[in-house]
Amino acid sequence: MKIIATIFLIILTITSCKQVDSENTDAFAKAETISNTKKEEILSTIQEGYKQYGAAFKTDIILTNAEVAEKYASLKEGDTTQVTFKAPINAVCAAKGCWMRLELPEEQVFVKFKDYGFFVPTETDGGEAIVNGKAYLEEVSIEELKHMAKDGGDSPEEIAAITAPKRELRFMADGVLISGK
Numbered sequence: 001m002k003i004i005a006t007i008f009l010i011i012l013t014i015t016s017c018k019q020v021d022s023e024n025t026d027a028f029a030k031a032e033t034i035s036n037t038k039k040e041e042i043l044s045t046i047q048e049g050y051k052q053y054g055a056a057f058k059t060d061i062i063l064t065n066a067e068v069a070e071k072y073a074s075l076k077e078g079d080t081t082q083v084t085f086k087a088p089i090n091a092v093c094a095a096k097g098c099w100m101r102l103e104l105p106e107e108q109v110f111v112k113f114k115d116y117g118f119f120v121p122t123e124t125d126g127g128e129a130i131v132n133g134k135a136y137l138e139e140v141s142i143e144e145l146k147h148m149a150k151d152g153g154d155s156p157e158e159i160a161a162i163t164a165p166k167r168e169l170r171f172m173a174d175g176v177l178i179s180g181k
Contacts, residue, residue, distance in 0.1 A: 049179055050130065050179050051177065052176070052177055053113075053118050053120050053176045053177075053178065054113060054114065054117065054118040054173060054174055054176055055114075055132075055174045057084065057132040057174070057175040059084065059130060061084060062084050062086050063083055063084065063085040063086070064085065064086065065088075065103065065104045065105065066104075066105055067085070068087070068135065069105050069107070071135060072104070072109075072137070072169050075135065075137050077138070078137075079136065079137070080134045080135065080136045081135050081136075082133070082135075083133075083134075083135050084130065084131070085130070085131060087102035087104060087109070087128070087129060087131075088102065088103045088127075088129075089101070089103075089124050089125060089127045089129050089178070090102060090108055091108075091152050092120060092121075092122050092123075092124050092125055093122065093148075093151045093152065094122055094151060094153045095122075095151050096119055096122070097119035097120045097121055097124075098112070098119050099111060099113070099151070100120060100129065102131070102171075104169070107169055108169070109135075109169045109170070109171050110140075110168050110169065111129075111131055111170075111171045111172075111173050112171070112173070113172075113173050114133065114173060114174040120176060121178070124178050127178055127179050128179040129176055129177065129178050130176070130177040131171060131177075132173060132175045132176075133171055133172045133173040133174045134171065134172045135169070135170070135171050136171070137169060137170065138168055138170045139167055139168075140165060140167075140168050141165055142165055145166060146159050146162050
């Protein structure tokens with residue numbers, strides 16, 4: 001009798017464990033479905049003809065480069081503002097694609113990528129980008145200006161001509177869309 005009771009308890013334990021596993025699997029499947037649905041919602045808003053780099057983001061409100069220039073004009077050093085905007089690509093880091101410059105009406109915006117987490121293709125000069133992230137102003141040191149000029153492919157004479165720090169429009173992008181050529 002003890003043997004039959006022991007066997008019954010073992011079978012009951014094994015059977016109940018299998019039911020719990022299937023319930024957990026269903027919960028994970030539901031969470032994954034919800035997560036995939038949110039990704040699909042974001043990805044469905046991505047502009048056709050663009051390739052994504054970094055985090056996905058919604059493109060329902062995209063500022064023009066003129067509108068973003070107005071935002072930068074209202075910033076003081078130390079301020080940041082979250083924006084998504086579209087602008088022509090003026091330059092890209094020739095070494096790795098770890099930064100790019102976007103053209104605004106009267107200035108350029110120097111774009112870095114959040115946490116150095118992604119790069120853009122180095123041959124994207126002349127294309128168009130939609131960037132999402134934080135806009136801010138920064139005083140850039142002579143050393144960093146020279147480093148960026150070297151990465152950008154400037155001549156030694158152009159690099160030597162950098163002798164003073166410069167106030168720059170900066171942008172920390174967490175996601176970028178680049179138009180296909």
